[in-house]
Amino acid sequence: MTTVQTPPGVAQVQATGTSPKTVARTGLYALMGANVVAVTYFFAQSGFGTNALLLLGRVTGLYAALTMAFQFVLIARLPWFDRRLGMDRLTTWHRWTGFTLLWTLLAHAVFITLGLAQQSELSPVDQFVDLATTVEGVLRAIVALVLIIVIGGASARFARRRMAYETWHFIHFYAYVAVVLAFTHQVAVGSTFVSSPAATAYWWGLWAFALGSVVLGRFVLPLWRNLRHQLRVAAVVPEAHNVVSIYITGKDLDKIPAKAGQFFLWRFLTPDRWYKANPFSLSAAPDGRSLRLTAKALGEGSASLRGIRVGTRVFAEGPYGAFTSMHRTRPNTVLVAGGVGITPIRALLEEIRGHVVVLYRVSNPNDAVLMNEMRSLAHARGAVLHLLTGPSSAPTPRGPMLGPQSLVGMIPDIRDRDVFVCGPPAMTRAVLDSLRELEVPKQQVHAERFSMAG
Template identity: 35%
Template structure:
């Protein structure tokens, strides 16, 4: 069944005040910063190659073997540079998260993975061919000769570890692995890069001496591993110790859905924005080894916070049995699914199932003008109406509109709406009449979210005004 609630609200003109202009200026700054970050990633590759060319080694090329060897060195430098850039992108640096978004940073991290490994493999192949031409040995005997020496063995080990990481990151393989197993394997990439350092010191001579090339690579290694050490490990440990989070209780909301209430101290100092998430670890038997990315379902107070979880596997199911007093560690907050990402005068939100959690916190944290927000709440049936009353209260308080859409999707059709709404010819522009003057925030299951985004784009909404949080 489909029901609609539409409170009276003003016309679709933009709310008065300077908030829209401020948001637009803020968005432009973040947009420029994101472009600069991508440019810096590729600039680092150019710098690595230019420093090698300026080192004088290319001038020593006297024949085919030297040319092939030089090509092998260049591919190795580019591959290593990309690996270090990947570590920086995965380090959860707050500035990167605020301007680029952690999800976007990780997507770029993944895109760079295969090219980086292919370049490292190409480096090894070209070096073997180049040395084989120089020494007059067969490829097999040349390969065996390169296995002598601890630094070369480490280089081969590092390459093997990188191949393992790439293979286990393939979708068909990753789906067969428990998340924690995959995550542990993925951490091998840190070791894979580190074990190549002796090779660069000896055979590569990149880190030897006091040259601009040495300075560049030293800085890049320090940036990559320093960022990982601080932002992935040290900073979360210090924050956990400072805020002393504990489980107060677990509140059931429906079948497999529950809220975890936390206590702590000075939690407003976390700087959480509505719509953000953190990486949580609950220190009890059966849960301590599993880290969970969970959104805040309400804005934290100075002494308390709330998370709302849907059990999607054995790991999250165990969270429903947490005992009061359980210690909690965390990293974050992360994410740009917040009011800070907006650039339009109006706000449109479409949320399904447990996707209501970041949407509800986003609405709580947004200073809504009269009639500024329109929210669509989507569920297969009423048992999935989690936190709907709270969300409607937040929207209607400012004269906004709430649309409840309950019912299964039409069979045999690609639609994010209920079958009843689709039959009546309802469109995204019908339920969100101010869509083109809005920032659209969509949160829910991945395939469902893609359908909402596709329809919004078809209606003419620019990509920069579409913000997505997918749940799986």
């Protein structure tokens, strides 16, 4: 008798009927919804007043404070949420929530100023100056608003593309200053904050949870893990003229909760690199003895990796990412890689059970990184490996190389498989469009942003 085993990730989904992403997303929505209800209750408890503009100012200020706290939870890198939703999705939500915060804060400032000007019969400009110079906490709030505006401007696409990651990251550290200033403003003049002991306890608890999440996820966990594991470079192996693999060893590596498909933010502690954190995926499934990353020389940071010396200390933040077998829903799988996006795909091929088809898209065969390993793994696992080469615009009998008809031609049962996609943005979009046209169920499609993968 032959027994067919269902992979763990598939068994979990089949048993609960709910994907890990849905569970985590529902948890975040419920958390936000419960806090909206609490803020609304305490606002109503404190009284509405008679001035409509002041009422709008108070409402926008309260929900701006709640939004700011939620912002911090989104980028706290809490492992439970990150493994289920992925840093790319959480970062996208953080970005759009940030723009919501900016407009809400501006509305708060405008409505409060206009409402008080209406009562005092001062001009809005004179009222604004009076608030800044005579009311405790208002000047601090203005400084916080200016910082949020600067951070929002730095996050706009046209600015982000022209800015080094380190500069962008440094500017974002001022968000912590803005939070402290905004909170002291809320304590000083927020009527809802002091409307009752319960309201005061709620706001203190909310900010303790939000900032505590950041301290835990961004500082305590990385420091604790690196002190425990003492990571060092064990070997630097050129894979091609512009590709290098780095092997990392340390203590108790079997205790690092990393899975194939995830990535770390790596800092190599040399005088010229310690302040640079580069996201690189694991290019081999973790085995408890070493970790391996493989990088292509796409920028200054990755280009200098070839010169890293054996024995160099490493500070790694992570593991991060939801591009793992945890999210599988079907017994069989398709893995689609483009360029150096092969690194998490190669790790997944090593770990995933069931029948696997791999599509590896490169411009020419010389760009196929880790190809010998992929062939050996595919042979050992009984997987099917397709190397797709040539210009993207090159015609094929079935249309575009990664178009719907080509995918069905190579994988007739693609609608009954999970599909993992990692590659350059244009390629990833093309594959996702094809899967949508083929009506592959959304919960079976798993995509990793190339910028976070390596």
